[in-house]
Every structure is written in C-alpha cells, then in structure tokens.
Amino acid sequence: MTTAINPTKVPRALTVAGSDCGGGAGIQADLKTFTALATYGMSVLTALTAQNTLGVTDIHAVPEDFVRAQFTAVISDLGVDAMKTGMLFSASLIETVADLVRDAQIPYLVVDPVMVATSGAHLLAPDAVSALVASLLPLATLITPNAPEADVLLQHVPDRSPGLPERIRSIADMKSAAAALHTLGPRYVLIKGGHLALDPVTLDPLHDEDAEATAQDGIVIDVLYDGVTREYTLFKSSRVKTLNTHGTGCTLSAAITALLASGATVPDAVRRGVAYTHQAIVHALPLGQGHGPLNHAFHLRSATAATALLEDYLPGPEGYVDESVANGKVAAVAEEEEKAEGAVEDRVVVLSDYGWRVESRLIPTQRSFVQLLKNACSAEWHAYTKHKFVLGMADSTLPEASFRHYLTQDYIFLTHFARCNALAAYKAQSMADTVFSAEIVCHIARESQLHVDYCAEWGISKAELSATKEARANLAYTRFTLDRGMAGDLLDLRAALAPCLLGYGDIGMDLCTSEATVKDHEKNRYWKWICNYADNDYQQAVRDGEVLLERLAVEYGVWHAPKRIEALVETFRKATLLECGFWEMGWNVEW
Numbered sequence: 001m002t003t004a005i006n007p008t009k010v011p012r013a014l015t016v017a018g019s020d021c022g023g024g025a026g027i028q029a030d031l032k033t034f035t036a037l038a039t040y041g042m043s044v045l046t047a048l049t050a051q052n053t054l055g056v057t058d059i060h061a062v063p064e065d066f067v068r069a070q071f072t073a074v075i076s077d078l079g080v081d082a083m084k085t086g087m088l089f090s091a092s093l094i095e096t097v098a099d100l101v102r103d104a105q106i107p108y109l110v111v112d113p114v115m116v117a118t119s120g121a122h123l124l125a126p127d128a129v130s131a132l133v134a135s136l137l138p139l140a141t142l143i144t145p146n147a148p149e150a151d152v153l154l155q156h157v158p159d160r161s162p163g164l165p166e167r168i169r170s171i172a173d174m175k176s177a178a179a180a181l182h183t184l185g186p187r188y189v190l191i192k193g194g195h196l197a198l199d200p201v202t203l204d205p206l207h208d209e210d211a212e213a214t215a216q217d218g219i220v221i222d223v224l225y226d227g228v229t230r231e232y233t234l235f236k237s238s239r240v241k242t243l244n245t246h247g248t249g250c251t252l253s254a255a256i257t258a259l260l261a262s263g264a265t266v267p268d269a270v271r272r273g274v275a276y277t278h279q280a281i282v283h284a285l286p287l288g289q290g291h292g293p294l295n296h297a298f299h300l301r302s303a304t305a306a307t308a309l310l311e312d313y314l315p316g317p318e319g320y321v322d323e324s325v326a327n328g329k330v331a332a333v334a335e336e337e338e339k340a341e342g343a344v345e346d347r348v349v350v351l352s353d354y355g356w357r358v359e360s361r362l363i364p365t366q367r368s369f370v371q372l373l374k375n376a377c378s379a380e381w382h383a384y385t386k387h388k389f390v391l392g393m394a395d396s397t398l399p400e401a402s403f404r405h406y407l408t409q410d411y412i413f414l415t416h417f418a419r420c421n422a423l424a425a426y427k428a429q430s431m432a433d434t435v436f437s438a439e440i441v442c443h444i445a446r447e448s449q450l451h452v453d454y455c456a457e458w459g460i461s462k463a464e465l466s467a468t469k470e471a472r473a474n475l476a477y478t479r480f481t482l483d484r485g486m487a488g489d490l491l492d493l494r495a496a497l498a499p500c501l502l503g504y505g506d507i508g509m510d511l512c513t514s515e516a517t518v519k520d521h522e523k524n525r526y527w528k529w530i531c532n533y534a535d536n537d538y539q540q541a542v543r544d545g546e547v548l549l550e551r552l553a554v555e556y557g558v559w560h561a562p563k564r565i566e567a568l569v570e571t572f573r574k575a576t577l578l579e580c581g582f583w584e585m586g587w588n589v590e591w
C-alpha cells in the first residue's frame, strides 16, 4: 500500500519508535520535535518502555501485527512525507517495519540505529543488528549512528578494508567509517561525534589525560557522507557542558525527518537539525535525578512567554462565567511563576569517551536576561526599532540620500564593531568564548567586503567609502561601546553590543513579515537590506548572541546582584539610544 497523497502544504512526518514514558526520548521526543519544526507528527509504537532520567526499568514489545495495523492506518489515510525509525527492539519487529516501508514508497527514510540508551539499557537485541543491516539499512535515505553504534555496524560491512578502525576516534576514522557504512545501502551516512573527545584547535583525538580538561570547551564534529557525490560535510557545534542530554539522538533524527518532510535537502536538513538539537541541549531541562531531557520548545523561551502567546486567543470578559474566580486563578498563576523564577543549581557533567567529572553551576529557570534588558528599556527599544528611518525602509519612502549616508557611515561602524569583538575575544574567560568572538571578527570582515559590493550597487565607490569622515553619531556610539568593554568585563561589552545585534534582528524580522512591506517588496529599494537581516544566517547569529548573554548573565552572577543588573540595563539603554542617534544621523544627513 503506497502512502496517501498530501492535499495540504503541511509536511507530514512519521516516527516508528519506542515510547519513553518519561517524555525525554523515543516517540515523545520525536513528536515534540515534529511540532516544534512545524510538521504534522504521527507515530507507530514498536515498544513501550518504563523509563525516566535514571534508566529503563521495563520493556514491553508491541506485537508485530499491531505495528502493522498502526502503520497501515497512518499510511492509508493521512500519508507520510518523511519517516524515521528509532527503537525497533527485535529482529522480527525490524523485519516487519522493513516490509511495511518497502511497500509504502515513502520519499525519505531516516534510520536512527538506536542500540543502547544513554542510561545503559539495551534497546536492541544484540542478535537484531544483522536484521537491521540486512533489511532496513538498504531502504534508508540516511542513517544516523553515533560513534559506538557505527563501530557495531562496521562489524557487518562485508570486505572490511584493512584501513577501517576498530573503534572510531578521529575525524579521519569517522570519514572512512561513513564511506564503509554507505556500502550497506543508505545513500547518506551521518556519524555523530558527540562521543569523541577532540582538540578544539587541531581537531586531533585527545589523549586520555587531556580529554577531561578540554572537553569543557570542546567541540563536536558530525560527519555527513553522500555516497553518490562522495562528498563529506562536517558540522561543528560547541560542546555543551550538561548532564541533560537524554533523547539527543532521537531529537536530531526527528528534526532531520521533519526538515526533509518540509522539503529541505539532506545536507540542509542535517545542518538545521544539528542547530535545532544544539539549542535544545543548550536549553535542556534539569528535570529528574539522572540525565535530564532536552528542551524541545526552547523557542517559546519561558512559561511566561508561552502564556503571553496565548493572550491573543483568550476570550474577553464575556468569556468568563465568574470573573472573580478567573481573576483569582490569574493571581495564583502569577504567584506560582514568581516562585519558579530564579536560579537553580544544576549538576553539570563534563563527558568524554574517557570519563566524566561533575561540576555545579547556576541555571536560571524562568528568567531571560535579554528579555529583562528589552523590557527595562522598552521605550528606547521602540524608538530604535520603529524609528522613522526604519519605517521609511518598510514602505520605501526613506530618501535615498539618507540611506546612502547611513551606508557610508555603517562601513566605518563595521570597522569598530570588529574591534569591539576583538576586545570581547580578549576579555573572554575560556577558549570557546575567545573563539566565538574571534569568529565574529572574521564574519564582520567578510560582511565588510559584502558591504563594499552593496554600496557599489548604490553608486558609492570604494574610494568614496575610504574617504568618508566619521560622523559624530558614529563616533559616539562605537567609542562608547569600546569604552564599556575596556572599563568593564565581557558581559558589560556584550550588553553594549546587544542593541545592535538584537535590534537589527528584530527590525529585519518585523519588516520581512509586515504584510505591507512584503506586498510591494518588488518595488521596495530597501528589500535586499531587509532580507539580509531577516535571513537565517543573521537570525542564527542573533540566537547565538542571546544564548551567550543568558549564559554570561548566570556566570557573572547577575541574578544575585541587583546593582549589576541596573548598570547593565543602563549600558543597554545608552547603546539603544546611540542606535537611535545613528538613524537620526542618516535621517538628517548630518555631519
């Protein structure tokens, strides 16, 4: 039976996996991920586990006939654009699923060869690996083993070349393993590097004694191999110091499946899936007493923000039967939220192939430092992000002379913005944070070159740019930021830089989603500028910057230092006003 056609534009994603009643892994993680990535999620259960963050206490396999019934129900009526498999448990379940997939002709199949849970429980019978290799891998578009799973699968590669490692330890090993696993059938192989300890600079495998220390600031490399083009793509993420990684593999393969269902190519789905999973780990929840779950809804930011989202949908006063009861409830919720705010102590484990070490650190629960800054300066933020210069770009009424003046000054601004980030690299307390800022410097250098090209489109030559004198507003803003950085610490500097990073993100998004702007965008002279800041790359930079600010806020102890918060708010306010001054400068073409 082939899959039903899709009469809507909603991407349809199916997971065939085990249930984790604790909600962190398996079907539950997959469905949360599908929803977070705006796909319609469906599930076929292969096994029920009694499980929490500490481990699996029992497993109940679903009979093959019932797996068949679930799959047929989904395929015949709702249809599937992409599907993944997770915990399949036994050889007979694997063969059943492979039979069903073969008939259904689903466009994409992602196989996550789940073998052992983070907690150590066996989720696949050892004798079922041969069935997985023989029946399911040949049908897969992509397989997503971690290094230990890849090691097991490699034992099943016929004609193992002598170059294949016994145990994957380096990027070179990951590459040769990926190419070897491709011969088992899947076009793409993604080997996840979370279990490897690599030197963050040379990317060489670490010796046992160095692994523990460097794993703190380490990086994770995932290797994707395309068996048709024979190309490798390496995805780099910073390693997150946390114990809360339960469900990481499920989440990544589900995210890739959702993105494939949405029309992404495999490399793009992997790139975005890795980024989504990384953020879900960064915001992971310290729930339970073992490996806590990821936060699949990190983009809702906080319970307060999620509830605020619902404000638009609440009925008016006429919707309540008894207003006093309703008000009482609201007050109770507010009190609960207040109690929930603050910081909790999280046990942080630095994990590597070679061992682990526990540290403790404070993790804010409900609070967002970025939100605090924006709320405290809401009037200034409004003046900046809704400035007449911005509104003039939205409807293309901004005089070109103003924009040109702004562009020439922005070129100078970029130079100082790079210096600020170089200063941030110097102020950083860890190699990872130094590299983070240094990479921004390199990014600004490239942006500066693109700026020259963009200015040329506006008839501004490189010579003209070089001869431009710096306007007072520019001087004030950039030197203020540098001064904050030199006199203060990394957080002071990042708070001074935040209005630029976050504000342009807000403006790009606002203008790109405003109906009026979008409707006439072909006639809008500023559309390209707008798209540049609404683009995924810039928005990702905004998210990275926000995550950094939230972390620094905790690391520098601001939640216990009201005076420090006040000072940081003032820095943020001044920088926001100086951004307004920058627009004013453009608007008035003042020198």
Ligand SMILES: Cc1ncc(COP(=O)(O)O)c(N)n1
Binding pocket: 017, 018, 019, 020, 025, 026, 027, 049, 051, 086, 087, 114, 116, 117, 118, 119, 123, 245, 246, 247, 248, 249, 250
């Ligand atoms: C039902 C189910 N499926 C998959 C996993 C693996 O997830 P993890 O390795 O994070 O424990 C799990 N623990 N439970």
